Amino acid sequence: MPSHDSTLEEIKGRIDIVEMISDYVHLKKSGQNWKGLCPFHTEKTPSFMVSPAKQIFHCFGCGSGGDIFTFLTKYESLTFPEALSMLAKRAGVTLKVSQKSAVQAGEKETLLNMHKDAADFFRQSLTANGKAAAYLKDRGIDRKSLDDFGIGYSPKSWNGLLNHLSRKGYKPEMIKKSGLVVQGNKGQYDTFRDRIMFPIHDLKGDVVAFGGRSMDGSEPKYLNSPETPIFNKGRVLYGLALAKDSIKKNGNALFMEGYLDVIAAHMFGFTHAVAALGTALTPDHGRLIKRFVEDVIIVFDSDQAGIKASKRAAGVLLESGLEVNMLSVPENEDPDSFLRINGKEAFEELLKEPVSVIDFFVKHGGKKHIVADEVFEIVAKIPNEILQEDYITSLSEKIHVDEERVRERFKKKRKLLKSGHKRQQPEIKFRKPRQRPQNEIYFIQLLLQMSGRVDEISGKINLDDFEDPVLRGIFEKIVNGSHDFSDLLLKCEGEEKDILISISLRDELEEPEKVLSDCISWIKENKRKKLVKELQSKIREAESKNDLALLKKLQTEFQKLLK
Numbered sequence: 001m002p003s004h005d006s007t008l009e010e011i012k013g014r015i016d017i018v019e020m021i022s023d024y025v026h027l028k029k030s031g032q033n034w035k036g037l038c039p040f041h042t043e044k045t046p047s048f049m050v051s052p053a054k055q056i057f058h059c060f061g062c063g064s065g066g067d068i069f070t071f072l073t074k075y076e077s078l079t080f081p082e083a084l085s086m087l088a089k090r091a092g093v094t095l096k097v098s099q100k101s102a103v104q105a106g107e108k109e110t111l112l113n114m115h116k117d118a119a120d121f122f123r124q125s126l127t128a129n130g131k132a133a134a135y136l137k138d139r140g141i142d143r144k145s146l147d148d149f150g151i152g153y154s155p156k157s158w159n160g161l162l163n164h165l166s167r168k169g170y171k172p173e174m175i176k177k178s179g180l181v182v183q184g185n186k187g188q189y190d191t192f193r194d195r196i197m198f199p200i201h202d203l204k205g206d207v208v209a210f211g212g213r214s215m216d217g218s219e220p221k222y223l224n225s226p227e228t229p230i231f232n233k234g235r236v237l238y239g240l241a242l243a244k245d246s247i248k249k250n251g252n253a254l255f256m257e258g259y260l261d262v263i264a265a266h267m268f269g270f271t272h273a274v275a276a277l278g279t280a281l282t283p284d285h286g287r288l289i290k291r292f293v294e295d296v297i298i299v300f301d302s303d304q305a306g307i308k309a310s311k312r313a314a315g316v317l318l319e320s321g322l323e324v325n326m327l328s329v330p331e332n333e334d335p336d337s338f339l340r341i342n343g344k345e346a347f348e349e350l351l352k353e354p355v356s357v358i359d360f361f362v363k364h365g366g367k368k369h370i371v372a373d374e375v376f377e378i379v380a381k382i383p384n385e386i387l388q389e390d391y392i393t394s395l396s397e398k399i400h401v402d403e404e405r406v407r408e409r410f411k412k413k414r415k416l417l418k419s420g421h422k423r424q425q426p427e428i429k430f431r432k433p434r435q436r437p438q439n440e441i442y443f444i445q446l447l448l449q450m451s452g453r454v455d456e457i458s459g460k461i462n463l464d465d466f467e468d469p470v471l472r473g474i475f476e477k478i479v480n481g482s483h484d485f486s487d488l489l490l491k492c493e494g495e496e497k498d499i500l501i502s503i504s505l506r507d508e509l510e511e512p513e514k515v516l517s518d519c520i521s522w523i524k525e526n527k528r529k530k531l532v533k534e535l536q537s538k539i540r541e542a543e544s545k546n547d548l549a550l551l552k553k554l555q556t557e558f559q560k561l562l563k
């Protein structure tokens, strides 16, 4: 399929892998490559590498690796056609019809299209409904924010959206899957009725769900889409698609409680604000933020419920390994109302002085031992033990209790918490990479490094000189004409692909000629030793069977080998 290959190459040529992966992983420059924490396994020191020169990634911890397509299919759990469609869109490449129809069959793509159509429908309904428009105006939301966040209105009707989607040609079973309709006794009806609609976007900016807010105080105040094949609420943060660049630029993220807080923050220029959806904040959300930045500031409501939620959020975000600080808006206000009443400068002043987690717990806690117990519980979950120590020291200072006593108590508490913890989170073990013959690895590396001389170099080694079957497989593909790295990568799969990528990420070899001749003689010598061993055991066998004719033949071969 040459046309298919060339489309892939065109897409790859237009998308820089470092830029693309940076949307998901916080990368730092390291020599010729970029480094970050692997998104495919849990680790504390980065072993995930991205090579701009080769346009590939590889994790030395868990062995995953590949190109932009591999990354996306793996990260977003997409099928290849889905990833292809997404990357084609990003690259501005038009897919041929046959590729497109394969893509359209993809369920996720259909659900995404449906959500986009639903969002358009809600927007149009907002223009048509004076009450909803007035409500939003009353809340101080300007035109630009309406557009930026795609805010809309779901009509007071049982089947407004359902009919709209049916007319667009979506099949009933797909509409049901989207969660936008509910199955009742008499048939399907719209999930969201007479609500202000906040589209929830994934990182790429596609609508994957909605949050609907009631205007008249009817319960529930907020109604969110159920989980669907495109929506996992633990992996989505409200506003993140809009905020991610600003978060990187600011070096921190503002973590808020509600949609309206985030919208107000962005409206006043604090475009690094995000919120979890409802109360379901999980360590996954923390890891999501961690792809962009290490620091977060929690800015919740200042009422009792808000303080309780802040404490819980601090624990969860610390558990994800983030640096956490807190901001207290003055009593009985939320960030939304604070901004509207006091303005941008006042909020900037607040932001200059975030309080530490310990200070927050001390300020909003009861007696010393209660504060201590509360703090112990969240500090015990911090993955870094040195950081834990820092928190304990700070706690003992703030509650004026001898550090040793606090530490002793903490250790006891931690042990208790840990024993309760273990069963929930089984440690993931990784297969240790198999030891492979270094010289064969070097030989492949040299072939890649001196790709212009492949024919000459590869002639010096036979296929069966290779001891390692995976490396032999790669060598065979090179010998058969895949001299170019990206071509070779396309042909390799599984272990071959992994090892090829890890080889290609090595630094260039110095004195390649010398290494080459060393490698060749080592590989030859290794092969000869292997043959000698094999012959020796055959000779022993012939001796035991007293097969003199065979013995003679083997001994001649043996003499030849030793020369």
Ligand SMILES: [Zn+2]
Pocket: 038, 039, 040, 041, 048, 059, 060, 061, 062, 063, 064
């Ligand atoms: Zn990994």
